[in-house]
Amino acid sequence: MARRLCGEDSYPAALLAVAGHGLTGATRPFPTAPLDADAWAALLATARTHRVLGQLRASVDAGRLPTTPMQTQQARAAHRMVLLRVLSLEQQLVAVHTRLTDAGVESRVLKGSAYAHLDYPEPALRSFIDLDLLFRPAQFDRAVAVLTEAGFTRLLAEPRPGFDRRFDKGTTLRAPGVELDLHRTFVLGPWGLRVDIDALWDAGEEFTVGGRRLTALSAPNRFLHACYHAALGDWPLRLGSLRDVAQLSSTGEEALIDRATAWGVQAVVAAAVSDSARLLGVAPTGTLRSWAAAYVPSRREEHWLALHTKENKTFAAQAIATLPELSGFRDKAAYLRALVLPDDRYTEGRHSSALSRFRFGVREALRGRGSRD
Numbered sequence: 001m002a003r004r005l006c007g008e009d010s011y012p013a014a015l016l017a018v019a020g021h022g023l024t025g026a027t028r029p030f031p032t033a034p035l036d037a038d039a040w041a042a043l044l045a046t047a048r049t050h051r052v053l054g055q056l057r058a059s060v061d062a063g064r065l066p067t068t069p070m071q072t073q074q075a076r077a078a079h080r081m082v083l084l085r086v087l088s089l090e091q092q093l094v095a096v097h098t099r100l101t102d103a104g105v106e107s108r109v110l111k112g113s114a115y116a117h118l119d120y121p122e123p124a125l126r127s128f129i130d131l132d133l134l135f136r137p138a139q140f141d142r143a144v145a146v147l148t149e150a151g152f153t154r155l156l157a158e159p160r161p162g163f164d165r166r167f168d169k170g171t172t173l174r175a176p177g178v179e180l181d182l183h184r185t186f187v188l189g190p191w192g193l194r195v196d197i198d199a200l201w202d203a204g205e206e207f208t209v210g211g212r213r214l215t216a217l218s219a220p221n222r223f224l225h226a227c228y229h230a231a232l233g234d235w236p237l238r239l240g241s242l243r244d245v246a247q248l249s250s251t252g253e254e255a256l257i258d259r260a261t262a263w264g265v266q267a268v269v270a271a272a273v274s275d276s277a278r279l280l281g282v283a284p285t286g287t288l289r290s291w292a293a294a295y296v297p298s299r300r301e302e303h304w305l306a307l308h309t310k311e312n313k314t315f316a317a318q319a320i321a322t323l324p325e326l327s328g329f330r331d332k333a334a335y336l337r338a339l340v341l342p343d344d345r346y347t348e349g350r351h352s353s354a355l356s357r358f359r360f361g362v363r364e365a366l367r368g369r370g371s372r373d
Contacts, residue, residue, distance in 0.1 A: 003271060003302055004309045008279065010236035011050075014043050014065070019052045019239035020280035021059040022121075023246055028281035030059070034068045044078060051240030053079045054125035082127045089113075092178045093131050094210045096147065100133075103146045107215075108134040108204060110183060110225060111244075114216035117207040119247050126244075130179040134200060134217070137184050140165040144173070144182065151175050159342035160334075167322070167335050186228040189318035190304045190325045194265050195228075220259045223248040227265075227272035232308040242276040249273060253288035267305060270295035 008016065013028075014035065020026035035043060047056040057079040059065040060072055067075065090113055100107050112128030120126045135143045141164065148154065152173035158164055164171055169192055170183040185192045204215040205222075216222060226248050230241035249256065260269040273292035277284050284293040297305065307318050319339055326332045 003297060003305055006235065006237045006275060006279070006309070011239065011279075012039070012043050012046055014039070015046050015050065015052070015239065016279060016281060018043070018047060018056050018059050018065065019050065019243055020246075020282065021055045021062070021064060022125075023243075023280060023282055025282050025285075026280060027283070030064050031066060034066045034071060040067075040071050040074075044074060048078060048082070050238050051127055051129075052243060053082050053127055054122075055243070058125065079124075079127075083124055085129065086112075086116075086127055089128065089131055089178060090209050092180075093214070094212045096131070096133070096150075096180065097212065097214055099150055100143060100146055103142070105139050105143045105146055106136060107143070108200070109207075109214050109216050110134050110181075111229065113209060113214070114207065114222065115226070115244055115247070117209070118205060118216060118219075119222065119244070127240075130181060132181045132183060134183045135170075136201065137165040137197065140170075140182070140184055144171065147173055147180065147182075152180060157343065157345040157348075159338035159346045161343075162334075163338045166331070167326075167338070186225055187232050188315065188322070189307055190321050191228065191232060191265065191268055193322065193325050194263050195224075196263050199263075219248070220252065220256055223256055224259060224263070224265065224269065227260075227269045230276065231268050231272040231305070235309055235311055235313065237275055237279065239279065242272070242279055245272045245276040246280055246282065249276075249288055253286060256288060257291055266295055267297040267301035270297070271305060 014031055017026075017028035017030045020028050034040070044056070047053050053075075056065070057075050060067050060075045093109070093113055097107065097109075110132035112126070112130075112132065116123040116126035116128070133143075141162075144154065144164070152175045155172045155174060158168075158171075165184060169185055169188040170181060173180045173182065185195045185197055187195075200217060200221055202218050202221070204218055206213050206215050208214070217225060223245075226241070226244040230237060230245050233241055256269070257266075260266050270292040273288055274284070274295075276282070277289050277292075282289070284290060304321065307313060307321055323332060323335060326335055
């Protein structure tokens with residue numbers, strides 16, 4: 001089973017050129033004349049969906065993407081609106097970080113604001129629509145409690161107490177105007193078990209938002225997280241996530257390969273780097289891209305990747321694939337019990353009985369493991 005590739009036909013051609021704008025060696029051709037009204041509307045909408053409005057505006061301002069005066073205004077207005085959203089989110093980030101710190105809870109900022117301030121030449125080039133924070137497993141329950149007291153609401157209960165800090169990727173909380181993803185690791189499933197959680201809490205790297213010092217992952221760990229998010233996140237692949245991979249892979253390439261090898265996640269990194277180069281139109285040259293292009297995943301790695309590279313991927317299929325990879329009988333038993341016999345709060349409004357939940361799980365697992373589209 002070869003790794004499934006996301007085709008270029010999943011995107012407007014101009015969007016691929018926009019997403020790669022500014023990257024050294026990017027060769028995707030831009031249109032030679034302004035797009036017609038329908039094509040421009042599609043480009044503007046998909047640039048928003050793929051989080052590349054910053055690159056859209058930059059390519060317009062640089063004269064790389066031909067536009068009419070009205071299209072230029074629309075590109076700038078769309079970018080300005082998303083930046084206003086980013087500023088609001090960063091105010092929320094500072095407030096959340098302050099509350100957590102005052103409660104003795106340590107956190108690391110993931111993705112959005114961290115990438116914008118540390119990895120892009122200008123923060124305005126990296127937009128985001130929610131907040132992501134990493135917590136130590138031992139402090140995860142405390143973090144949820146602190147934020148719940150602050151007015152956040154959990155979207156989905158734990159299957160059983162302790163599941164978050166022992167097994168899950170994390171959870172999502174929501175308050176008026178903001179969605180906050182709390183992470184213990186990068187992803188659900190076997191690839192999440194490969195993450196060296198202790199290594200995520202190395203020295204990290206600081207940046208400033210609103211006069212407050214925040215801490216992100218170290219540069220190598222930010223790169224690995226970008227690869228996870230790009231290769232195992234949305235399908236079709238989100239171009240903004242692939243741009244993150246390209247943006248974060250410019251230095252220390254051999255060290256990045258060594259880190260991926262130490263974790264045993266070469267297949268994830270190789271897929272993300274290869275897809276980033278292929279779709280953004282960058283030649284697979286240099287140490288990292290050459291290594292990624294030559295990497296051949298094992299059958300098990302192909303199977304694990306396939307859990308994510310489809311439109312109908314499901315929690316159930318990823319959860320079932322996790323079970324045999326857990327170490328120790330006690331962990332396996334606790335994990336299985338939480339999934340098969342979860343608390344009533346978890347099933348409330350979703351399943352009428354344990355049998356109905358079991359049937360649902362089987363259907364979802366089969367759907368998530370089914371033939372590729």
